[in-house]
Amino acid sequence: MAHSLRHWFCAIPAGFLLLVLSGCSPLKMLNGLTPDGSYVKTADIVYGEDPRQKLDVYVPRHLLEDAPVAVFFYGGSWNSGDRGDYRFVGEALASRGIVTVVADYRLYPQVRYPLFLEDGARAVAWTKAHIHEFSGNPRRLYLMGHSSGAYNASMLALDSRLLGAVGMSPADLSGWIGLAGPYDFLPIKNPEVRPVFFWPDSPPQSQPIRHVSHGAPPALLIAASRDSLVDPTRNTGGLARTLREAGVPVQDLYYARPNHATLVATMSRPLRWLAPVLDQVVAFIRHTPPQ
Incomplete structure (x- = not known):
């Protein structure tokens, strides 16, 4: 066998x-290849007026109450992506007892920085206000993302102005998880990303690494050690070092088998052999207490 x-x-x-x-x-x-027996999904929940401002909630099937909550943002260079493509992430986390929100957000060319981050903040605010209706504990709220989605999660966790605009603060988060995230990428090399950030006049404050402060939530940063799209040394390593220097609890992990794209795919049942990403994410959520 x-x-x-x-x-x-x-x-x-x-x-x-x-x-x-x-x-x-x-x-x-x-x-x-993802089973559906481990969760109950509520789809197409509206958190704003735009058609892209919707989210899905995955609730563990045998959950009682007060489960931890993860809000997941997918990648796609801020110009592509759909929450329906990430059912395997919702199933993976729900199967481990975590209520999971997968949110869409507006994309380029409809919007540019920072409007997609404002969408993320609104999705998080909706989660904090309503997740108790799905047996989730709003005091155990974690953000998570892959690639550009990890950027979104990091900015919401680090730049207090974003959650502040929706009546929240980073102190409302128990922690955040970034998979292969770009956290320090000026000047922008990717031609698809340049217009999203107004290249060549990209604002310095668009970089997560510039918003690190002592009170930031704990972080788990995971990267593919041979990522050819987002430099793991500069981005994951650099942000982890900056967080440590500010006294913020952070763990950074690097895996050789996945690449930039397949790092998030290791959350799925068929590809978990590539790296124990799911195990690390679940352990972080279970062992990082509310702020």
Whole structure:
């Protein structure tokens, strides 16, 4: 059995390639392999007036009450992405007893910095106000994101003006988790990202690393050690060092097997062999107490 499972897992990358060539995206493949028995999903909840301002809530099926809550923001260079593609993240966290919110937000070219962050703040405010209706504990609230979504989570956790605009503060967060996040990326090299941040006049205050303060929430930063898209040494390592210097509890972890894209995919059941990302995220949430 162990040998056959290992053989099947090793064949997954080739399966991904075949599915991509046949028009099936890797995210759809992961969702297709994700069971639905561990959660109850409430979809298409409106948190704002724009069609993109919606979210889904994944509640552990056998949950009683007062569960920790994670709000997840996906990546996509701030110009693509859909919450429905990340059912595997909702299932992964819900299967471990965490109420999970997966939120859409407006994208470029509809909006630029900082409007998508304002959407994130509104989604977090909705969660704090309503998550008790889904057996979640608003005092155990964590933010999480991958790639540009990790940027969103970091800015909401570090730049107090964003949550302040919706009547909250970073002190309302128990912690935040960033997967392969860009936290210090000026000058911008990616041509798709440049217009999002008004290149060449990108505002310095758009960088999460500039908003670190002593009172910031605890952080778990995870990166692919050979990430060719977002430099893990400058971004994850640099932010972790800056947080430590400010006295903020932080753990940074680096894994060799995943790349930038597959780091979040390790949350899915078929790809957890690549790295124990889910285990680390769950341990952080369980062992980081409310602020």
